[in-house]
Amino acid sequence: EDKVVQSPLSLVVHEGDTVTLNCSYEVTNFRSLLWYKQEKKAPTFLFMLTSSGIEKKSGRLSSILDKKELFSILNITATQTGDSAVYLCAVENAERAGGTSYGKLTFGQGTILTVHP
Amino acid sequence: GAGVSQSPSNKVTEKGKDVELRCDPISGHTALYWYRQRLGQGLEFLIYFQGNSAPDKSGLPSDRFSAERTGESVSTLTIQRTQQEDSAVYLCASSPQAGVYNEQFFGPGTRLTVL
Numbered sequence: 001e002d003k004v005v006q007s008p009l010s011l012v013v014h015e016g017d018t019v020t021l022n023c024s025y026e027v028t029n030f031r032s033l034l035w036y037k038q039e040k041k042a043p044t045f046l047f048m049l050t051s052s053g054i055e056k057k058s059g060r061l062s063s064i065l066d067k068k069e070l071f072s073i074l075n076i077t078a079t080q081t082g083d084s085a086v087y088l089c090a091v092e093n094a095e096r097a098g099g100t101s102y103g104k105l106t107f108g109q110g111t112i113l114t115v116h117p
Numbered sequence: 118g119a120g121v122s123q124s125p126s127n128k129v130t131e132k133g134k135d136v137e138l139r140c141d142p143i144s145g146h147t148a149l150y151w152y153r154q155r156l157g158q159g160l161e162f163l164i165y166f167q168g169n170s171a172p173d174k175s176g177l178p179s180d181r182f183s184a185e186r187t188g189e190s191v192s193t194l195t196i197q198r199t200q201q202e203d204s205a206v207y208l209c210a211s212s213p214q215a216g217v218y219n220e221q222f223f224g225p226g227t228r229l230t231v232l
Contacts, residue, residue, distance in 0.1 A: 004159070006159075031217040031218060032217065032218055034220070036223075040225065041206055041208070041225045041226035041228070042120075042121075042208070042223045042224055042225045042226065043160075043208075043223045044223070045220050045221075045222070048218070048220060050218065088159060088160070090160075092217060092218070094217050095173060097165065097167075097172035097173040098167060098170060098172025098173075099172075100167070100172075100215055100216075101215075101216065101217065102148065102165060102167065102172075102173070102215040102216060102217070103212075103215075103216065103217040103218065103219055104162065104165070104173070105150075105160075105162065105221065106162070107152075107159035107160040107161075108159050109157070109158055109159040110158075110159050
């Protein structure tokens, strides 16, 4: 059974701190790993990672994938109160259904990040 | 352009009643997905549509759950004879096409509470 595990489950920091969120996975037919930020209800896309060792960066957020050790990290530097959210990691595997393959996402349970002023 | 929309945003119902949840995907997106998110948990896959067909229904938890899609657009998730354990946020997502490496765009969800 495909499995995605995130750690820590929750994290409380102060503005300006740097945080590292972890995601490990065991899936068949791996295609990509995605990070989402969920503030109210709708998860919003952050990154899609497909290759090992190549860092993706967007402002203060960055992420990297290790396909040999089967994990990814999401770093947030100089955290702000607006970074408070649930961060979801999902792994896409290629499923065959209806004669074609499609990307099926398996999500971790999320990391709740709280940034205090 | 408009994103994925869902209605209602909140639904409170009594145990045993049927409910219908609606999803309007981004125009032109052929792939549509339904997920369930219980309190404090990640997202559980329910069903995948490619066009109006549902080639993968493997995540539907019981035969009380069904979904359809019409016009390669709107989708409806129906839960019959609701139970308290059905209480969750139901999220819909769409992507431009099937295949892999496609970002899924999520709607705001419907929070279902079964009393």
